[in-house]
Amino acid sequence: MGYKGFSDFRSxxxxxxxxxxxxxxxxxxxxxxxxxxxxxVKRLEELAADITGKEAGLFVPSGTMGNTIAVKLGSKEGTEIILEEKSHIYNFEAANMARYASVMPRPVESKNGRMKIEDIKGNIxxxxxxxxxxxxxxxxENTHNYWGGAVLPVEYIEEVKKVAKKSNLHLxxxxxxxxxxxxxxKVGVKEITKHFDSVMFCLSKGLCAPVGSMLVGSREFIKNARILRKSFGGGMRQVGxxxxxxxISIEKMTKRLEEDHIRARKLAEGIADLKGLTxxxxxxxxxxxxxELKNMNSTQFLDELKKEGVLALPFSETRVRFVTHNDIDDNDVERAIKAIRKMLK
Incomplete structure (x- = not known):
């Protein structure tokens, strides 16, 4: 049970x-x-670096700040960075790559967050x-927010790494x-992160911390990142x-995420047969x-859903997102299924 007694699937x-x-x-x-x-803080930064296979880590107030620092350090003013056209950095981070890094995005189309290797090569x-x-x-971006938590497989990441290395590009x-x-x-996170020059991950999403994200990379990269964090107003005092x-997010909450995945699958299977949605x-x-709604818009759907004590997030006029997490249990999933089936019966 979440916000004010609601079953809160918004995020x-x-x-x-x-x-x-x-x-x-x-x-x-x-x-x-x-x-x-x-x-x-030192212990957290060491833990983040160790679990991702990097030399050093930096605690930052938000994922947006972590990504902005990474783009600023990993790019060069007046250059382009290649990213997927629906990526969070490109669409939902206040144009920070332009504001602070003075770089131009080169968005590449995809169907599931996975840019084609030939398209990446063709845009370099x-x-x-x-x-x-x-x-x-x-x-x-892994997992991919816009594409519904889509996962980039390790084999794909390895191919992108080869392309980046050949052209001496920061990944x-x-x-x-x-x-x-x-x-x-079903791999250790290091099997994903070891292929990247820098990685940002959030503590305050599914890992349940109230505030904060981690930026990891080489010692030199993090040394410079610490300076940028200060310049962005992210230097904090007794932040331990x-x-x-x-x-606790890293040591314990990472180990329970499969529960969220199982509940998401249960929710999806519980409504997939309804004719009013896809x-x-x-x-x-x-x-x-x-x-994806067929016969009503997102606002109508969410208003009716809220009356049944369930919250979700509009993603477009006809698209709605549900996200499972530590504050969603089996009863919340059943509540959502029942509410949606009642509306669309």
Whole structure:
């Protein structure tokens, strides 16, 4: 049961810290992190680096800040970065690549968040001409928000890495939900992240921390990232009270994500036969269920759903997103199925 007694499927960002997190936050040993004195933050950063196979990590207030820092450091002013056309960095991060990195996006079309290798190759510009920007960076997103939690397989990532390496391009992962991807692929997260020069992952989505994301990469990369974090206003003082929750996110909450995936599948299968909507069961790979409405718009659907005590998120005029997470249990799933079937019977 979530927000004000609702079954809240709007996002996994609505998760609340667990009781164990609250206790850890209360008891956290803290210091001035800007001065390098917070032992809890240091432990979190070391843990994040270790689990992803990187040399160093940096705690940042948000995933957007983490991605912005990565783009700024991984690219070069006046160049292009290649990314999928529906990617979060391109569409939902306040044009930060233009505001702060002075780079131009080169969006590439896909059907499921997976750009074709030949399309990536075809958009790389290595010969600088006076009127054309060269390419400096490739960004992938795993899992993919717009494409309903779609997962990029390791084999695909390996192919993109070869392309990036051949052209000496920085390869960044927007891994806000990368632990969901690892869970779906049944691999350790390091098997995904080891192919990237930099990775951002969120602590405050399915991993239940109240605030924060991690940026990981080489020691030199993180050294420079720390400077940029300060310039963006992200340097915090006794922030170990937040880092304490993040430690539990990595050590414990990453291990329960399959429960969310199972519940998403249960929700999808519970409504897939209804004639008033379409659910592609093959697209339900992680904790997202995308519903395409046939006979009503999203606003009408969500208003009626709310009357039944269920919240979800509009994604377009006829598309609605449901996301499962730690604050959604089997009763919430049954409640949603019952409410939707009642509306569309």
């Amino acid at each position: 996994d960002t609505v998760t609340r810290p667990t009781e164990e997190m609250r206790k850890a936050m209360y008891e956290a040993e803290v210091g001035d992190d800007v001065l390098g004195d917070d032992p809890t 510009k290595t010969v600088l001409r006076e009127h054309m920007p060269s390419t400096s960076m490739i960004c992938l 960044h992962l927007d891994g806000a939900r990368v632990f969901n991807a690892a869970t779906a692929l 009270i937040l880092a304490a929750a993040g430690i 659910v592609d069961l093959n697209s339900v790979q992680t904790n997202f269920v995308m519903v």
